[in-house]
Amino acid sequence: MEATASAKYLRGSAQKARLVVDMIRGKDVNQALAILRFTKKRAASSIEKCMRSAIANANEAAEKANISIDPDELWVSKAFVDRGPTKNRRRVRPAPQGRAYREQRHFCHVTILLSNDAKPVAKGAKEKSAEAKPAKLAASKRKRRGGAAAAPRAKRATPKKEEAATEKPATRKASKKKAKTEEE
Numbered sequence: 001m002e003a004t005a006s007a008k009y010l011r012g013s014a015q016k017a018r019l020v021v022d023m024i025r026g027k028d029v030n031q032a033l034a035i036l037r038f039t040k041k042r043a044a045s046s047i048e049k050c051m052r053s054a055i056a057n058a059n060e061a062a063e064k065a066n067i068s069i070d071p072d073e074l075w076v077s078k079a080f081v082d083r084g085p086t087k088n089r090r091r092v093r094p095a096p097q098g099r100a101y102r103e104q105r106h107f108c109h110v111t112i113l114l115s116n117d118a119k120p121v122a123k124g125a126k127e128k129s130a131e132a133k134p135a136k137l138a139a140s141k142r143k144r145r146g147g148a149a150a151a152p153r154a155k156r157a158t159p160k161k162e163e164a165a166t167e168k169p170a171t172r173k174a175s176k177k178k179a180k181t182e183e184e
Contacts, residue, residue, distance in 0.1 A: 001069060002077070003058030006111040007050040009084055010043065014108035017043040017081045021110065028075040029055060029114065047110055051076075054112045069116060078113035 010017065020043045024032035029051070036048040055071055062069035084107025091103045 001058065001062060001065070001067065002113060002115045002117075003054055003061055003074075004111065004113045005050050005054035005057050006109060007046055007053070008109045009107045010046045010110060011105075012043050012108060013106040014081045014083045016041065017047065017108045017110060020044050020047050021079045021081050024051070024076050025079045026076060026119075028072070030072060032076050043108075047112075050110050050112050054114045058114055058116070073116045074114045075116075075119060076112060077115040077117075078111075080111055082109045082111070084108050 020036070020039060020041050023035050023039065024047075027035065033048065033051060036044045036051060055074065058069060058074055059071065086104040086106055089105035089107065091105060093101045093103050095101045
């Protein structure tokens with residue numbers, strides 16, 4: 001069974017309300033109410049009211065259908081925030097040098113959908129056998145890191161003296177110095 005509740009024309013921007021709604025999406029009702037109760041965001045109190053309204057809607061729908069429902073089994077299956085109008089909330093703020101800045105104060109609409117159906121299991125969170133985990137752990141320990149950390153720089157194969165003998169000197173002075181060092 002599913003139940004919805006929506007709160008319209010809440011003060012504050014939709015972007016700020018989405019931060020709060022994102023924290024409760026997918027949680028069970030008791031955990032979501034606890035999060036909303038102790039969140040230090042302005043939108044949290046209005047979203048908490050909407051959540052309590054959704055719980056009451058679920059109980060009412062269950063009574064009408066002559067079904068018993070446990071409110072503790074409900075979870076937040078969908079929750080979203082839409083932008084509201086700003087038409088009648090335009091204000092003027094004084095600015096320097098006799099100017100005025102226009103402000104748009106925002107409204108938002110919150111919708112919460114509760115369900116008591118089983119939560120869907122994520123694809124990556126499937127139960128794996130206990131034997132596969134240690135083998136995977138051992139394989140990950142054997143892997144070596146790639147890149148610069150894995151292989152230190154290779155040292156030069158030829159010594160510097162041999163390199164100097166093969167190169168041509170650029171000036172006469174360099175060639176005289178080279179000849180003297182070879183004689184000694």
